[in-house]
Amino acid sequence: EEVEQVRKAIGADSTNFYVLGNSWGGILAMEYALKYQQHIKGLLVSNMVSSAPEYGKYADEVLAKQMKPEVLQTIRAIEAKKDFSNPKY
Incomplete structure (x- = not known):
């Protein structure tokens, strides 16, 4: 808006x-x-990309592989808790 x-x-x-x-x-x-x-x-x-699901797929298949393992682990833990307001996210 x-x-x-x-x-x-x-x-x-x-x-x-x-x-x-x-x-x-x-x-x-x-x-x-x-x-x-x-x-x-x-x-x-x-x-x-033109869709959020396709972006999610791209993030998992391409971007995640380029991240440091500890950073990816932190992101996955935050997503599992649905703590999207976490400053680390």
Whole structure:
């Protein structure tokens, strides 16, 4: 909703408002575009897959292998507890 508030505040509309999302922001940009497509001229997504489940798969199969084992262990423990507000996460 913050993006929509900013769009309204600057007076942007479907003739001049582009949304750009990079990495995780790409998912957020896609969610915004689906909800408010009548207000945007275009959507640009960089460095992100087009679905959260696919990103989860990519994170497990590619990113996790690049992490230090102790860091990955901490992440997995936090996820198991659903402690997503943990600063280490």
